[in-house]
Amino acid sequence: MMNTPTILKKIVERKFQEIEERKALLSIEVLKDQIQANNDTPRGFIQAIESKLGQNSAAVIAEIKKASPSKGVIRENFNPQEIALSYKKGGAACLSVLTDVDYFQGSDAYLQDVRKTVDLPVIRKDFIVDDYQVFEARAIGADCILLIVACLEPERLSHLYNLAVELGMDVLVEVHDAAELQTALELPIRLVGINNRNLHTFEVSLDTTFDLLGTIPDDKIVVTESGIHTIDDIAAMRGHNVNAFLVGESLMRADDPGERLAEMFL
Numbered sequence: 539m540m541n542t543p544t545i546l547k548k549i550v551e552r553k554f555q556e557i558e559e560r561k562a563l564l565s566i567e568v569l570k571d572q573i574q575a576n577n578d579t580p581r582g583f584i585q586a587i588e589s590k591l592g593q594n595s596a597a598v599i600a601e602i603k604k605a606s607p608s609k610g611v612i613r614e615n616f617n618p619q620e621i622a623l624s625y626k627k628g629g630a631a632c633l634s635v636l637t638d639v640d641y642f643q644g645s646d647a648y649l650q651d652v653r654k655t656v657d658l659p660v661i662r663k664d665f666i667v668d669d670y671q672v673f674e675a676r677a678i679g680a681d682c683i684l685l686i687v688a689c690l691e692p693e694r695l696s697h698l699y700n701l702a703v704e705l706g707m708d709v710l711v712e713v714h715d716a717a718e719l720q721t722a723l724e725l726p727i728r729l730v731g732i733n734n735r736n737l738h739t740f741e742v743s744l745d746t747t748f749d750l751l752g753t754i755p756d757d758k759i760v761v762t763e764s765g766i767h768t769i770d771d772i773a774a775m776r777g778h779n780v781n782a783f784l785v786g787e788s789l790m791r792a793d794d795p796g797e798r799l800a801e802m803f804l
């Protein structure tokens with residue numbers, strides 16, 4: 539019997555097609571020229587997180603996403619610039635903007651607009667598997683990229699990580715299990731994202747973070763990702779000395795996402 543492809547596999551397969559389509563429209567050389575012409579210095583994503591942690595505050599990476607494969611449309615009234623302003627007011631350390639079009643109804647333009655609107659560092663939240671997307675991320679103004687270990691062979695992970703760093707960006711390396719964590723720890727990373735969502739099955743459990751914590755060296759900053767909905771979830775994480783959070787849905791469903799952030803975290 540044939541194995542049914544998981545959602546992550548489908549997303550990545552589509553991503554490779556999308557990259558070819560984009561390369562046909564705009565070459566990697568043009569992207570490099572755009573980066574030069576923009577003359578933009580990346581904002582310190584890790585630095586913004588460290589600054590919150592240094593004040594004993596939670597560091598929140600507040601996500602801007604309209605829809606997701608597991609939840610469908612999350613927010614009908616979707617104005618990324620208004621949401622960014624609200625998050626800034628609510629005390630976010632950084633922003634995460636979904637740029638994947640097909641599965642998250644995201645857009646590169648959302649990231650560009652958001653970054654012009656607020657001075658917070660922004661991560662490009664996408665499924666990055668090719669150099670082209672790393673150059674593209676910097677060309678549209680990303681300060682950080684996400685690299686998902688489950689999508690990448692270790693050599694490619696390391697190559698993309700180094701390329702992002704050469705371009706001045708920070709990197710959030712995301713894992714979901716012990717084997718992926720070991721792969722991530724081979725790299726000189728500062729941020730390790732633990733996704734509580736299994737991207738193959740959509741199952742979410744905060745135990746994913748608790749179970750992996752014990753093997754993470756003290757010099758890493760752990761970012762717990764997905765499924766953070768309540769003040770109790772946050773207290774449980776902080777009780778385990780996890781103080782950096784990537785939060786999407788629970789903020790996106792609020793009338794005022796930044797107000798909700800402040801209620802949950804402050």
Ligand SMILES: O=C(O)c1ccccc1NCC(=O)[C@H](O)[C@H](O)COP(=O)(O)O
Binds near residue numbers: 608740
């Ligand atoms: O959310 C999904 O359905 C999903 C499916 C496949 C790959 C990635 C997916 N989501 C990305 C994320 O993990 C979240 O956007 C992020 O961690 C925030 O999660 P949440 O606070 O639960 O919205």
